[in-house]
Amino acid sequence: MVKDGRTRLALWLALFAMVWGAGCGYIADKNRIRIATMDGKPITRGDLTKILHDMDPDERPTIKTRGDLLKALQNYIDMRLKNELAKSLKDQGKIHVPRELAERIYLIKNPEQVGMIGNPEEYKLTQRDIEYMKQERELGIDKELEKLEAEQAVAFRIDEAMKSGLIQILDEEYQSEYETRKQDLKHYEKVSFRGVFVPASNPEAGSIAASIVGRLHAGESIDDVAKSLANAKADILEAQLSHDPRNQKFAGFWQQAAESKPGDIVGPIFIQGWERGRLDAQGKQILEQLPESLLVAQVVDEVPETQKTLEESKEALAPLILYAKVMDQLRKEHGVSIFEENLPDPSMYDTTRSSVIIR
Incomplete structure (x- = not known):
């Protein structure tokens, strides 16, 4: 009896240890909780934290509600979809964005780069400072180029879908979008x-x-x-x-x-x-x-x-509706699923700093 009792006690202790350990593992590994899937691969809470952490501070969204987290996750997934589409179309030679255009956009957003690199003595920049700024500029141009290519890829997909008749806009879709955006039309x-x-x-x-x-x-x-x-x-x-x-x-x-x-x-x-x-000497408008x-x-x-009436608004509404339709197609093609119930508590995040702080 004593032996059987000891055996049962040992089994109970082992079971308790397994359950407790698994529980602790679950608590410690909340970052591994799956919040979405894409192409059959999971996106976890830890992935979302890293995504927010790696964003440029001026692009990182403020996280106050679960809706903010959901929007950040959706935007990340959509960007991945567009980037993959752009890479595929680039490899096929179907889209091309001049790097010079990305450079112009970057310099418009960062005008101080022009003045500082062009006048290093005035800003007391060392050669090392200049090289670092040039590297930063190239990385910034790369990011702008990636964004432009992503949007051109979606535009190409829309054009192809329209030509082939794969997508069209129904009257009720115009009406719904009009009611949503009426205040701005x-x-x-x-x-x-x-x-x-x-x-x-x-x-x-x-x-x-x-x-x-x-x-x-x-x-x-x-x-x-x-x-x-x-x-x-x-x-x-x-x-x-x-x-x-x-x-x-x-x-x-x-x-x-x-x-x-x-x-x-x-x-x-x-x-x-x-x-x-005004007219110049040759009578040309300048x-x-x-x-x-x-x-x-x-x-x-x-x-x-x-x-504006609905009819007057259709020209402005059409690109928005078509864009949404193509993005929905891409999500379906890549098997995107989002599990909102698994999103973390938004109060965990402080996104108001230069990097994400987990409370």
């Missing part, structure tokens, strides 16, 4: 104006612009005001602007000119990076860069913002 407000601008380099620009406001309110014409200020290099500007909120160049103008009426005086407005068209200036303008006409 507008005919933007437009304002036509004539005004006088004074270069900001003139130390008296502020007082001159203020005097222009008073003179226009008093009834003087734009032409007479500009002519009297020729010595201050004042000039006339005529334009029609569309109130597209995505175009930040004209944000200062719209802060004062939105919903204005013909005859209203707006300004002074600081303008930067504006251009105007764009002329305006100096940073203070502008005072008189509204000539205003067309209020109106809602």
Whole structure:
């Protein structure tokens, strides 16, 4: 009896140790929990953490909710799908993106690279610093090129699918997308104006612009005001602007000119990076860069913002719908499955730093 009792006790202890050990292993190995599959291979919590950690800080999403985690995972999977498609199409010679285009985009995003590498003495850069920055630039260009190739690959796939009739857009799909994006589908407000601008380099620009406001309110014409200020290099500007909120160049103008009426005086407005068209000596239309200036303008006409109809919106909606359809096809072809219930607690992550911190 004693022997049998000891045997049973030993078995129970062994079983307990196995269960406890497995439990501890599970707790310790939460990073191995599968949250998605693609091409028959798992994507784990640990993979997601590494993905977020390796992102550039300016591209890393803020993680506050489970929905944020899901979106980050979906974006990662979609990027992998697009990159694989791009590689396949490149190997077949069906797509090509010039590296120069990727370089231009990179330098637009990182203008300091041009100045620093071009003037190493001014920034007190050593040869080692310069070599490091050049390597960083090449890596950055590689990333931009990869993004461009990925989007070109999807565009190629859309074009091929449309030609072969594999995808089409149903009326109800247009309607659904229209209802989702209706708030952004507008005919933007437009304002036509004539005004006088004074270069900001003139130390008296502020007082001159203020005097222009008073003179226009008093009834003087734009032409007479500009002519009297020729010595201050004042000039006339005529334009029609569309109130597209995505175009930040004209944000200062719209802060004062939105919903204005013909005859209203707006300004002074600081303008930067504006251009105007003019005819050159051969009568050809060219764009002329305006100096940073203070502008005072008189509204000539205003067309209020109106809602676009479904029919007017179809041209803008079609690419969005087709893009979503092709991405859905790619997910199915690669057997993508996401297990939302296995996503980790978002409070574990602090993505507000230069790297991901696991709490």
